[in-house]
Amino acid sequence: MSSYQAAGIPIKCVKYENLISDPYRTVSRMFPHVGVSLDLVDTALQAMECDSHAGLSYSKENRKNHPDWVETEAAIRRCNKVLQVFNLPDLQSDFVMGGTL
Numbered sequence: 001m002s003s004y005q006a007a008g009i010p011i012k013c014v015k016y017e018n019l020i021s022d023p024y025r026t027v028s029r030m031f032p033h034v035g036v037s038l039d040l041v042d043t044a045l046q047a048m049e050c051d052s053h054a055g056l057s058y059s060k061e062n063r064k065n066h067p068d069w070v071e072t073e074a075a076i077r078r079c080n081k082v083l084q085v086f087n088l089p090d091l092q093s094d095f096v097m098g099g100t101l
Contacts, residue, residue, distance in 0.1 A: 023048055 005011050012033045019026045027044050031037070080090040 001011055001013075010033070012030060014026060014030055023045055024041065027041050028038060031041060031044075076091055083090055
């Protein structure tokens with residue numbers, strides 16, 4: 001993404017926290033950038049109600065049914081090693097790229 005930005009390609013990043021805290025505003029700002037009609041914002045918000053991680057241990061349903069699930073130190077270390085390979089900040093850091101919505 002950095003090389004695309006350096007080449008002048010207009011990239012907008014969507015921060016997950018912004019999408020979750022104000023989905024209507026975030027989607028409404030993103031759609032014009034990608035050429036999608038604002039008439040489809042409500043449809044996009046309905047699609048967000050589905051759990052794209054259904055069946056996985058971190059799905060909405062599993063987290064709701066297992067409120068005692070917590071991140072283990074070992075899991076955090078493993079994730080941070082993977083992120084480091086891609087030159088990304090660790091899980092405890094806030095990652096923001098230029099042009100974030």
